[in-house]
Amino acid sequence: MKKILAIFQKETILRFTSPIEWLFFLILPLFFTFVLAGGTAGNMDTRTRLAVVDQANSTLSAQLIAGLEASGSIRPDVKTLAEAEDEFSKRNVSAVLVIPPDFTLEKLREGALALDLRQLPNNLNSLAAYQTVQTILGRLSSSVEIAQQSVQAAEDLRPFENDAERAAYFDAALDAAQTELSVAPQRVATAQALVEDPVEYDPRANSSAGQLITWVFIPLFGISVTFAYERATGTLRRLLTTPTRKATYLLGTLLAAVFWALVQMLLLVLFGIFVMKLNWGHSPAALAVILTASALAASAIGVAMGAFVKTEGQANGLSIMLGMVMALLGGCWYPLELFPAVVQQAVKVLPTRWAMQGMLDIVLRGQDLSAVLPEAAVLLGFAVVFYAIGIWRFRYE
Amino acid sequence: MPAILEVQQLVKKYGDKTAVNGISFDIQAGEIFSLLGPNGAGKTTTISVLSTLYVPTSGDAVIGGHSVVKEPMAVRNLIGVVPQDLALYEDLTARENLSFWGQMYNLSGKALNARVDQVLEQIGLKDRANQRVKTFSGGMKRRVNIGVGLLHQPRLLFMDEPTVGIDPQSRRAILDSVKDLNRQGMTVLYTTHYMEEAQELSDRVGIIDHGDLIALGTQGELTRQVGEYEALQLHISEMDDSEALAQALRGVEGVVRADVIDHNITLITPEAEKILAPVVSRANERGIRIHTVTIQEPNLEAVFLHLTGRALRD
Numbered sequence: 226m227k228k229i230l231a232i233f234q235k236e237t238i239l240r241f242t243s244p245i246e247w248l249f250f251l252i253l254p255l256f257f258t259f260v261l262a263g264g265t266a267g268n269m270d271t272r273t274r275l276a277v278v279d280q281a282n283s284t285l286s287a288q289l290i291a292g293l294e295a296s297g298s299i300r301p302d303v304k305t306l307a308e309a310e311d312e313f314s315k316r317n318v319s320a321v322l323v324i325p326p327d328f329t330l331e332k333l334r335e336g337a338l339a340l341d342l343r344q345l346p347n348n349l350n351s352l353a354a355y356q357t358v359q360t361i362l363g364r365l366s367s368s369v370e371i372a373q374q375s376v377q378a379a380e381d382l383r384p385f386e387n388d389a390e391r392a393a394y395f396d397a398a399l400d401a402a403q404t405e406l407s408v409a410p411q412r413v414a415t416a417q418a419l420v421e422d423p424v425e426y427d428p429r430a431n432s433s434a435g436q437l438i439t440w441v442f443i444p445l446f447g448i449s450v451t452f453a454y455e456r457a458t459g460t461l462r463r464l465l466t467t468p469t470r471k472a473t474y475l476l477g478t479l480l481a482a483v484f485w486a487l488v489q490m491l492l493l494v495l496f497g498i499f500v501m502k503l504n505w506g507h508s509p510a511a512l513a514v515i516l517t518a519s520a521l522a523a524s525a526i527g528v529a530m531g532a533f534v535k536t537e538g539q540a541n542g543l544s545i546m547l548g549m550v551m552a553l554l555g556g557c558w559y560p561l562e563l564f565p566a567v568v569q570q571a572v573k574v575l576p577t578r579w580a581m582q583g584m585l586d587i588v589l590r591g592q593d594l595s596a597v598l599p600e601a602a603v604l605l606g607f608a609v610v611f612y613a614i615g616i617w618r619f620r621y622e
Numbered sequence: 623m624p625a626i627l628e629v630q631q632l633v634k635k636y637g638d639k640t641a642v643n644g645i646s647f648d649i650q651a652g653e654i655f656s657l658l659g660p661n662g663a664g665k666t667t668t669i670s671v672l673s674t675l676y677v678p679t680s681g682d683a684v685i686g687g688h689s690v691v692k693e694p695m696a697v698r699n700l701i702g703v704v705p706q707d708l709a710l711y712e713d714l715t716a717r718e719n720l721s722f723w724g725q726m727y728n729l730s731g732k733a734l735n736a737r738v739d740q741v742l743e744q745i746g747l748k749d750r751a752n753q754r755v756k757t758f759s760g761g762m763k764r765r766v767n768i769g770v771g772l773l774h775q776p777r778l779l780f781m782d783e784p785t786v787g788i789d790p791q792s793r794r795a796i797l798d799s800v801k802d803l804n805r806q807g808m809t810v811l812y813t814t815h816y817m818e819e820a821q822e823l824s825d826r827v828g829i830i831d832h833g834d835l836i837a838l839g840t841q842g843e844l845t846r847q848v849g850e851y852e853a854l855q856l857h858i859s860e861m862d863d864s865e866a867l868a869q870a871l872r873g874v875e876g877v878v879r880a881d882v883i884d885h886n887i888t889l890i891t892p893e894a895e896k897i898l899a900p901v902v903s904r905a906n907e908r909g910i911r912i913h914t915v916t917i918q919e920p921n922l923e924a925v926f927l928h929l930t931g932r933a934l935r936d
Contacts, residue, residue: 231725459709466673467726468698
């Protein structure tokens with residue numbers, strides 16, 4: 226045990242000898258987590274901003290804007306047409322909704338309404354805006370239809386004395402229908418779980434989990450750099466002429482790498498909790514299991530790589546390249562749901578995919594230990610396989 | 623005196639290539655034993671097997687009563703290794719390096735600190751103990767490299783060509799430190815391809831070539847194998863054809879053999895002084911000017927030359 230701790234201490238000193246290590250250990254991970262999340266949450270409205278040009282200024286347009294305002298995903302920002310077009314051309318907003326002057330109840334009743342929604346191509350936010358506008362518009366149409374049917378039913382029972390009485394009845398029925406429909410999303414929400422592969426995305430949660438994996442996996446793959454360095458300098462060869470077993474050396478080296486990876490992950494999680502107001506901490510057991518399993522899987526790949534690389538430079542380049550590619554394909558930078566179905570299946574061979582899903586289970590979906598056990602089991606499977614390869618092919622020169 | 627190391631028919635092959643070909647020798651406690659041979663002769667492979675890094679293809683070696691094949695961990699407790707190339711962590715200080723390696727040799731606590739201080743004193747780096755090794759000169763790094771091998775006071779120290787590629791001053795310091803260590807009772811197995819080092823340091827010498835141990839004994843015993851021959855060395859101009867002159871000198875009466883290395887010709891002869899005049903005469907006949915003439919008593923170089931037909935530096 227003393228030797229393992231001595232190797233741990235040596236690795237720690239060597240790792241943090243250069244001040245630049247702190248750049249990669251903490252500063253850059255925090256910076257990228259913060260930037261890619263779009264800043265902190267705090268009391269800020271994190272909904273996607275939609276520029277709205279209200280050329281109708283009608284009761285109906287006001288109801289549409291109010292409906293958008295009440296949505297959980299879109300924040301309407303009323304602008305003039307020139308302002309909205311300027312922002313859109315500068316890509317400051319993902320979509321612009323132009324409500325035409327004839328956006329009135331009469332037109333709605335006639336079924337002749339048309340809205341102008343301008344969207345950036347291939348943009349998730351503009352897609353969300355489109356869906357929200359459709360939902361609100363559908364709700365308005367339904368309200369009008371219900372009100373019209375109510376007027377018809379009332380007239381069948383007792384004809385209205387005049388148009389004013391009919392219009393008043395219509396308005397009352399419309400109000401009642403809108404009130405009822407305003408609670409509709411709750412009923413829809415019960416059906417949402419049946420929908421396959423919903424795009425679950427929260428920039429803050431995804432950034433926190435994704436950057437954590439990216440910046441921790443790369444140095445863990447870098448265990449291969451340690452092995453290459455020790456082979457190049459002859460220290461590994463010398464070590465094995467001392468009364469020290471290969472297993473002791475490997476354990477000490479791994480202990481240092483995994484320990485500092487866990488510290489790094491913990492700091493990034495704390496940043497997520499205290500600065501980005503993310504819900505990382507609701508199941509400490511789940512968090513501990515998924516972080517440890519992820520660190521073990523990545524370190525095992527580092528050990529296996531270390532058995533095959535020839536030089537320190539080769540190990541360095543390979544660690545960074547593999548880390549980046551695995552992070553990208555594992556959904557650490559973009560939601561996996563954006564990838565084609567074939568790719569989504571193929572990336573199941575990557576530990577980053579399972580680490581990301583496990584972490585999103587915790588921070589995005591609010592699940593507990595039992596939910597992350599499958600991901601943890603797969604990650605530990607990676608660890609066993611790659612440790613076995615690495616130890617089997619371990620060489621000291 | 624008991625043998626601390628007994629090498630028995632040691633063979634090490636890499637595929638079809640035989641690096642060490644059934645060598646046997648022993649080293650007595652307290653002696654300096656040199657393995658002398660040219661580059662690629664099998665010296666480092668031998669040290670690697672003896673220090674338990676390689677498993678021999680066949681044969682065995684026993685160190686302090688423990689087999690290098692069957693009890694490698696027990697052997698490692700008894701030996702210290704000073705590798706040919708520096709094997710240090712250059713980003714650690716000298717003290718951190720020694721402390722780390724000391725722990726790998728099972729030292730800890732006060733005993734470790736005491737030994738680190740003693741070794742720093744011994745290698746003359748106490749005042750630089752807390753500076754990173756990468757800031758040291760080549761010679762200072764070599765001293766730390768040797769210091770690591772001494773930390774646990776091994777019974778047998780392997781030094782694998784420790785003077786390769788260093789300046790004469792550092793080389794001198796290393797040779798003196800080897801003699802000091804030996805005076806303090808340490809047994810040393812020293813490998814080199816420098817005949818002078820083997821002559822200066824060794825109680826006994828094993829000459830190794832192409833994996834074979836071709837001669838073994840004290841310097842006196844070895845030089846007697848050459849007989850009463852002396853070596854006459856001629857240094858000629860770079861402009862002149864040394865091979866042609868050597869060919870001509872082979873015909874001089876009393877010249878047993880003539881070998882050429884660059885612009886140096888070595889003549890093996892029973893009486894160097896006797897052939898000096900005809901040698902100079904042959905050179906003059908060909909218009910070749912001899913810059914220097916050196917007569918050497920029989921030495922290890924001559925032994926190697928006698929046994930292999932090649933110079934050590936070939």
